[in-house]
Amino acid sequence: MALGRGAQAGAAGAGGRVVIATLDWPRIAADLDAFGCATTGPLLTPEDCAALAALYDREDGFRSRIVMARHGFGRGEYKYFANPLPAPVTALREGFWPHLAPVANRWNEALDLAPRFPARHADFLARCHAAGQLRPTPLLLRYEAGDYNCLHQDLYGEHVFPLQVAILLSEPGRDFTGGEFVLTEQRPRMQSRAEAVPLRQGEGVIFAVHHRPVRGTRGTYRVTLRHGVSRIRSGRRHTLGVIFHDAA
Numbered sequence: 001m002a003l004g005r006g007a008q009a010g011a012a013g014a015g016g017r018v019v020i021a022t023l024d025w026p027r028i029a030a031d032l033d034a035f036g037c038a039t040t041g042p043l044l045t046p047e048d049c050a051a052l053a054a055l056y057d058r059e060d061g062f063r064s065r066i067v068m069a070r071h072g073f074g075r076g077e078y079k080y081f082a083n084p085l086p087a088p089v090t091a092l093r094e095g096f097w098p099h100l101a102p103v104a105n106r107w108n109e110a111l112d113l114a115p116r117f118p119a120r121h122a123d124f125l126a127r128c129h130a131a132g133q134l135r136p137t138p139l140l141l142r143y144e145a146g147d148y149n150c151l152h153q154d155l156y157g158e159h160v161f162p163l164q165v166a167i168l169l170s171e172p173g174r175d176f177t178g179g180e181f182v183l184t185e186q187r188p189r190m191q192s193r194a195e196a197v198p199l200r201q202g203e204g205v206i207f208a209v210h211h212r213p214v215r216g217t218r219g220t221y222r223v224t225l226r227h228g229v230s231r232i233r234s235g236r237r238h239t240l241g242v243i244f245h246d247a248a
Ligand SMILES: O=C(O)CCC(=O)C(=O)O
Pocket: 141, 149, 154, 165, 166, 181, 227, 228, 229, 238, 239, 240, 241, 242
């Protein structure tokens, strides 16, 4: 699909990998291990964000549109991109991968889970595709006043990459109020822990899709995570969701 020049040429285009490589990866990896989520700091320019959000109103370039209230998912809507994905979205998926795959491998080892993730995202996608997970999962979300996203997990088949990224395309306070990204962590035989993640426009949150290991006094245990968005109080909020496994 054709994209606006801003989205093509901006930080998420060819330069996106450079930006991703310069993020504070030791801090991000430490936050992921400690909290199950980490913010990226500035990732996309306001122009990149506007160009991506503007795609929402286009008919072409998407494989489906979901009205959340129809499925009990909350209120608001989202659209899954079709292949070929917009160049900035592919750049983000491929750019994040080499930094996140080692964390995912470490987590799976700690949790005694067999899957290990290859060095290149394309090789993991080939594994998804061979198992019938053929449909692309990156998505754009749009929320208006009163909308919210219920706590959920983005699982789309047997093959799961344990981390995903959501990038806020709108500016809190200016474009919308409310609408905080939230995570809950369900711990075995304990009460759940909630985390709200403040983001700026163009910033991403990296978070655990469904499980993560936590070191306790008697070894490592598995916690279950869910994410969602609190009610938008005013305005309009757009997000780009980057999920690394494709869908059945
Ligand atoms: O809008 C958000 O911040 C969350 C979007 C979401 O659920 C996702 O990207 O998987």
